[in-house]
Amino acid sequence: MTKKVLVGLLLLTGLAVFSQGKLIHTGEISGYVTLKCDFHTHTVFSDGEVWPAFRIREAMNDGLDVLAITDHLEYHPYKDYFAEDDNAAFRVAKNRADRNNLLLIRGTEITREMPPGHFNALFLNDSTVFEDTTFMKVMEKAINQGAFILWNHPGWKGQQPDGVARKYEIHEKLIHDGWVHGMEIYNDSEFYPEVMAWCLQDDLTMIGNSDVHGSTAEVASSRGYDHRVMTLVFAKDRSIKALKDALFAGRTLVWYGDTIAGNLDMAEPFVKSSLKRSSVHHETNKHLYYRIENPTDIPFFLTHGENPGAPKKIKLRPRSYQIIRVKKGGDQTLVYTVSNVKIDARERLKVEL
Amino acid sequence: MTKKVLVGLLLLTGLAVFSQGKLIHTGEISGYVTLKCDFHTHTVFSDGEVWPAFRIREAMNDGLDVLAITDHLEYHPYKDYFAEDDNAAFRVAKNRADRNNLLLIRGTEITREMPPGHFNALFLNDSTVFEDTTFMKVMEKAINQGAFILWNHPGWKGQQPDGVARKYEIHEKLIHDGWVHGMEIYNDSEFYPEVMAWCLQDDLTMIGNSDVHGSTAEVASSRGYDHRVMTLVFAKDRSIKALKDALFAGRTLVWYGDTIAGNLDMAEPFVKSSLKRSSVHHETNKHLYYRIENPTDIPFFLTHGENPGAPKKIKLRPRSYQIIRVKKGGDQTLVYTVSNVKIDARERLKVEL
Amino acid sequence: MTKKVLVGLLLLTGLAVFSQGKLIHTGEISGYVTLKCDFHTHTVFSDGEVWPAFRIREAMNDGLDVLAITDHLEYHPYKDYFAEDDNAAFRVAKNRADRNNLLLIRGTEITREMPPGHFNALFLNDSTVFEDTTFMKVMEKAINQGAFILWNHPGWKGQQPDGVARKYEIHEKLIHDGWVHGMEIYNDSEFYPEVMAWCLQDDLTMIGNSDVHGSTAEVASSRGYDHRVMTLVFAKDRSIKALKDALFAGRTLVWYGDTIAGNLDMAEPFVKSSLKRSSVHHETNKHLYYRIENPTDIPFFLTHGENPGAPKKIKLRPRSYQIIRVKKGGDQTLVYTVSNVKIDARERLKVEL
Amino acid sequence: MTKKVLVGLLLLTGLAVFSQGKLIHTGEISGYVTLKCDFHTHTVFSDGEVWPAFRIREAMNDGLDVLAITDHLEYHPYKDYFAEDDNAAFRVAKNRADRNNLLLIRGTEITREMPPGHFNALFLNDSTVFEDTTFMKVMEKAINQGAFILWNHPGWKGQQPDGVARKYEIHEKLIHDGWVHGMEIYNDSEFYPEVMAWCLQDDLTMIGNSDVHGSTAEVASSRGYDHRVMTLVFAKDRSIKALKDALFAGRTLVWYGDTIAGNLDMAEPFVKSSLKRSSVHHETNKHLYYRIENPTDIPFFLTHGENPGAPKKIKLRPRSYQIIRVKKGGDQTLVYTVSNVKIDARERLKVEL
DSSP: OOHHHHHHHHHHHTGGGOOEEEOOOOOOOTTOEEEEEEOOBOOTTTTOSBOHHHHHHHHHHTTOSEEEEOOBSSOOTTTTTBOOOTTHHHHHHHHHHHHTTOEEEEEEEEEOSTTTOEEEEESOSOSGGGSSSOHHHHHHHHHHTTOEEEEOOTTOTTTSTTSOOOOOHHHHHHHHTTOOOEEEEEETTEEOHHHHHHHHHHTOEEEEEOOBSSOHHHHHHHHTOSSOOEEEEEESSSSHHHHHHHHHTTOEEEEETTEEEEOHHHHHHHHHHHOEEOOOOEEOSSEEEEEEEEOSSSOEEEESOOOTTSOSOEEEOTTEEEEEEEETTSOOOOEEEEEEEESSSSOEEEEEO | OOHHHHHHHHHHHTGGGOOEEEOOOOOOOTTOEEEEEEOOBOOTTTTOSBOHHHHHHHHHHTTOSEEEEOOBSSOOTTTTTBOOOTTHHHHHHHHHHHHTTOEEEEEEEEEOSTTTOEEEEESOSOSGGGSSSOHHHHHHHHHHTTOEEEEOOTTOTTTSTTSOOOOOHHHHHHHHTTOOOEEEEEETTEEOHHHHHHHHHHTOEEEEEOOBSSOHHHHHHHHTOSSOOEEEEEESSSSHHHHHHHHHHTOEEEEETTEEEEOHHHHHHHHHHHOEEOOOOEEOSSEEEEEEEEOSSSOEEEESOSOTTSOSOEEEOTTEEEEEEEETTSOOOOEEEEEEEESSSSOEEEEEO | OOHHHHHHHHHHHTGGGOOEEEOOOOOOOTTOEEEEEEOOBOOTTTTOSBOHHHHHHHHHHTTOSEEEEOOBSSOOTTTTTBOOOTTHHHHHHHHHHHHTTOEEEEEEEEEOSTTTOEEEEESOSOSGGGSSSOHHHHHHHHHHTTOEEEEOOTTOTTTSTTSOOOOOHHHHHHHHTTOOOEEEEEETTEEOHHHHHHHHHHTOEEEEEOOBSSOHHHHHHHHTOSSOOEEEEEESSSSHHHHHHHHHTTOEEEEETTEEEEOHHHHHHHHHHHOEEOOOOEEOSSEEEEEEEEOSSSOEEEESOSOTTSOSOEEEOTTEEEEEEEETTSOOOOEEEEEEEESSSSOEEEEEO | OOHHHHHHHHHHHTGGGOOEEEOOOOOOOTTOEEEEEEOOBOOTTTTOSBOHHHHHHHHHHTTOSEEEEOOBSSOOTTTTTBOOOTTHHHHHHHHHHHHTTOEEEEEEEEEOSTTTOEEEEESOSOSGGGSSSOHHHHHHHHHHTTOEEEEOOTTOTTTSTTSOOOOOHHHHHHHHTTOOOEEEEEETTEEOHHHHHHHHHHTOEEEEEOOBSSOHHHHHHHHTOSSOOEEEEEESSSSHHHHHHHHHTTOEEEEETTEEEEOHHHHHHHHHHHOEEOOOOEEOSSEEEEEEEEOSSSOEEEESOOOTTSOSOEEEOTTEEEEEEEETTSOOOOEEEEEEEESSSSOEEEEEO
């Protein structure tokens, strides 16, 4: 193949020009940047259906700052055609990620029957050393590489036939020994309420990942949303080091569909920074009028308003405002339950505007 | 009709709950707020097809800060059913606008054969005094009320059959006497390049209006866009007084479809504030990599890049970024023509990022 | 106003060119055409927000064959500006409807406190004779004009504060005497399960109407759908006479969002005509493969598949197909519950493909 | 890897349930079925970015009946990781295609510098025999396998720097000897007017292909359309044999964006079957009113109406109708140029409705 044809082909495939990305506007937490992350994706190097370069471009189109490619360590269904090289996907993708300002995390999915199930080890140096050994040995090596380790889809019906997440003895041990640092409370559209409770109880980091094998566009479209599930990480700056620190410190929220899930310490300032209440713009004998703004790309559904002179519900779609009125003479505080912000398996965030 | 049924009907029509609006994110000019305005709309009080309350709600849904209802002074096709009261539309709409934080301008469309054609008088106190008199008398009364007066659709084929805007003697006189302060360079999807040249030459304010009679949603959909044409006004604050000052001072840009049009003094800082160029995020032997961000709702199409080591074109869709690379060792300045920003009938804005 | 300006204005408003409409593809019932109908809409002649011409164009854009304008007989909130003429809306709209091939029904909404509530009388000759008299007298006059009369939103919270539809003595009498022929089981997004049961029991026609006051586009968008609620009427031909016959004969289904509701005799052939099962296109040792097509604009969600060798669920989006496989050697019949087709308050249609 | 985990993974990847497809409604030509086809796509087996299974699912989602995977014969940029097996993509995809009722064509892209450029050979038995030999030898072997051969993107700027398609001596010889049977007049969004003229002159089959390397969804979105470019083939039945016959007989049209392109014999009956003119539905003193329907998914833009008493232009969006009126007393024929149907490089189809 001569160079001349090669250049032609590159032009043809148009890869050079697909370097655009989406900007997502979310709330913020003071002192941190909000990194949009997906820590669980697959490529043709395990059982995914796309080449790593596709994942990079897709991540940019989806507005991500951070992507982990986490091919299965033990499962290579295309091995008749493909080298079984657990470092390959990262090696192929790294340069393209760097050029495009996407933070690419080297990871792997340790893929075992339940128990223990599937685990993602992130921030690795070398995946090849994990091959052909026992689960605990792999985990040990990953820990020695300084990995952040998360338990994937603990309630997945493929491994928990009744759909209820259940901890086995080995999970208790892993958590106790500090060998598991986080858990997926969302895997694509699946939510595991039990896992959210465990994370709160044991101070584990809550994660939401796409686990995409095909394309996120087709998954999002089938779910009826315009974005993939993602983990919002609140990091000191936009770097892999700061990201890793934030993950170990548990500074995350999960965004799936219209829902935000995470602990109170993250959810409250995040939502408060998303919503703005104006001063009074109009006044009648009986009422004062305010404007509530949500300039972000995430909707907020306020319910159970506690002020009897104000609306019971306020629906704040992305990039919209609502006009509300409050009875004069009484209390002007506005306290609402945010029905799409989960701070526990069953509890919803309460905010004062 | 008892009060009980009345309350029920209000609930039924749901008018009380349609108080949401859209937030549009655009560039800014230092020292000013960017008001989104439409100064030319109709209701059933002339030949429009909607009640004034519909126009209010629609304006909010379209992200407007300012609306003028400008029913025809001399044309009342529904008069068999309707009172011919030129103050009525404003009176009906005012309270609803105030409650909803929309700045409502009292206006009228003086509607004559060409010459002189159609004119909008804005910021009036009383429209009834204009009835049944000569054109020049109406204009004088409007000027006496402190009106801002604009010439509507000067190139409209209904009055300029060859589609070319043409000034008659009366227009020269009106401009000379200061009785016309602005002109529509856009009326819905029609653009009048000659008018843009006149505005630049005579220091008149450039305006773009929807002139909507039905609904802006159906018009936008038929045009293939998701927003109505609007005038962006750069005002000291969000008040009718500041708006009026800004209009008389000519601080406007017009946004139609993907196009921004206006004078250089407004267009340049507006576009510069819309686009952000990052510092270098990646470096190879030959290239430096930058990220260009457009967080606004308006696209910018950069062409004719003057740096031979950088891309010739950069397409910045709304709320997106592009990764670009620039050859090392040479000039790192990035100067582009913004092909969708008109600063004269034929000239396009040039910016340095 | 000279004729010359008038012609110009008509050009400007563009009314002449807005004569397009949408084609909706639905199932059919042998021997009938499927007419898409809305029998409950308002204009500025009562408390609606649009001129009758707007309703015509909107009906075409929404794919309707039939529109009834049913302004409130007793409620004219704009009467300070507007003539109270209960025949006016029809008179204004009739010619435009005829030109555009839309079947326009003359109707009125008899608007009383509960009991009896609100009733639509359709196919009238003259609405003015109803004014200023008792409810029963109005009903008698409507019956004498051959009207088809439906009880509107029987469970509307504005008149049934607990949200449960409830029949009073007067309703029993009206039904017994044959003065009520149908009921709204859907009013916009509200569904009244009790009313569906009454209709089945007393052989009344089931109707779904928009009751639109603003625009259907804004309502549909707020509901998350791309179409208004409508009544599908199965008529011998596309004429007002055939439509009226079909209504009195009860040949209707209601389409709201993703849901179809009506009696078994209509629902079953309608759904069967919507879905096509191919012959076997592929065969393996264990399975036969079929293709199930839904070429219509209405989705069908098949659940509770009764064949243990076939899929439990099949989701047939509008204009899509699904590939399914069935175990060989066993039964090849495919019987499903159509979970989005209601044939009673709680019962769903069952079909064999 | 135990079977238990494997089943789990299949569930996880969800491949089993992605078996839906889109139904596209187009015009028809009497005696034939309209097959929607893409004869030029890539996978990871050359320089594409997706696994063959992705191409199958994508083709179904795009409404295709026929897909050819045509990986480059001579270009394998991923060969460090991947077996260079030119039969592999087909082998991997065939079973999945069969199950899903998609006609999968075995093909290859013969990839040389210009001249001769790139050629797709379709309907092959074995691609491996082509390796490591001269261009003419490959072509001879393909012809001996009964291949249908098309010249890809003859005007592609990667090989024709001035963007003009140009025939070299070798192309004249291939055409003369019957070794080239068709040409791409469209390759994705590129149109080659010269090539259309050559096809008409030499009776070659006109083809439009996506040449997709990433996903068609991202390409379509960047083009502003909701469908990929495709070739419509008019075949006796939905089989590979009938498809091949139709291709050799030249029974094709190309659909890109809003444009249809092909020869008159195909375009005319295709468009006529797409549009329906009703009988008169309304009559005034001066005019007769008709309804023109386009129930298909392809728009038609009628211009240059030849009847002075009828509209000059009629815009028929997909699944829509238009109401038109024609002056009484004169001719009622309606002859239009269909401005989006190309029957030659410059000529547009003319139809009588």
